Structures are given as C-alpha cells and as structure tokens.
Amino acid sequence: MLILNLMASPEGGTANPAATMMMMFGFIAIFYFIFxxxxxxxxxxxxxxxxxLKRGDKVSTIGGIVGEIVHLTNDIVTIxxxxxxxxxxxxxxGRVN
Known part of the structure; x- marks a missing residue:
C-alpha cells in the first residue's frame, strides 16, 4: 500500500521520481543479495x-579426475x-576430499 501511495501521480501528472528511484535501488539491492x-x-x-592445497591431499578436479596430489608448483598440480x-x-x- 505504501508503494502505491508513493507511486500515485498527483492530479494526473507523472509518477513521483523519488519513489521510482527507491524502487530501482530496491531492485538493485535484491539482485546484489540474491545473486x-x-x-x-x-x-x-x-x-x-x-x-x-598441499602434497598428499586427495582432490577432485572440475573435470572429474580423482586422485592424490604428488607435486605442486605455483600454477600446476600433479595428481x-x-x-x-x-x-x-x-x-x-574442484574440491578436497
């Protein structure tokens, strides 16, 4: 009801710009917190x-390979x-098992 009162146009004019901005910010906040x-x-x-990650960890890759880490460098893991x-x-x- 409050939103309808804020959005009501005074005497046939356009909608309240403050109410429109509040709705836009509300939608942005909803998307931020949900997504x-x-x-x-x-x-x-x-x-x-x-x-x-450390040597000896049992891991699963995104592609589905499951194994144990035997060697690590900065960017490459040997499984x-x-x-x-x-x-x-x-x-x-993907995850450490």
Missing part, C-alpha cells in the same frame, strides 16, 4: 581452498590417479 554476494563468497572460499600422473591447473581443482 552477486553468494557468488563472491563462493569464489573466495574456492580461492582459499586452492591456496591451501596421481591410479597408475597415471596428470598435471592440471590449480584453479581447476
């Missing part, structure tokens, strides 16, 4: 996890999966 904020939080958690060793980028590690 952008959780995504940033998830990105920070992933970056922290990738930063704290032993079965009898093979695979080199992947650090950022492609």
């Amino acid at each position: 952008f904020r959780p995504q940033r939080k998830q990105q920070k958690e992933h970056q922290e996890m990738v930063k704290n 032993k999966s079965g009898d093979t060793r695979v080199e992947v980028e650090r950022s492609k590690i």
Whole structure:
C-alpha cells in the first residue's frame, strides 16, 4: 500500500521520481543479495581452498579426475590417479576430499 501511495501521480501528472528511484535501488539491492554476494563468497572460499592445497591431499578436479596430489608448483598440480600422473591447473581443482 505504501508503494502505491508513493507511486500515485498527483492530479494526473507523472509518477513521483523519488519513489521510482527507491524502487530501482530496491531492485538493485535484491539482485546484489540474491545473486552477486553468494557468488563472491563462493569464489573466495574456492580461492582459499586452492591456496591451501598441499602434497598428499586427495582432490577432485572440475573435470572429474580423482586422485592424490604428488607435486605442486605455483600454477600446476600433479595428481596421481591410479597408475597415471596428470598435471592440471590449480584453479581447476574442484574440491578436497
């Protein structure tokens, strides 16, 4: 009801510009808290996890390879999966098992 009163046009004129701005800011705030904020939080958690990788961790890559870390450099992780060793980028590690 309050929004309708704010949006009501005085004597056939245009809508209240302050009310229109308040609605725009409201929609921006809703999108921020529903979409952008959780995504940033998830990105920070992933970056922290990738930063704290160490030799011997059992990991899964984004592509589905599961194995144990045997060697680390700044950007490349060597994973032993079965009898093979695979080199992947650090950022492609999906989770630590």
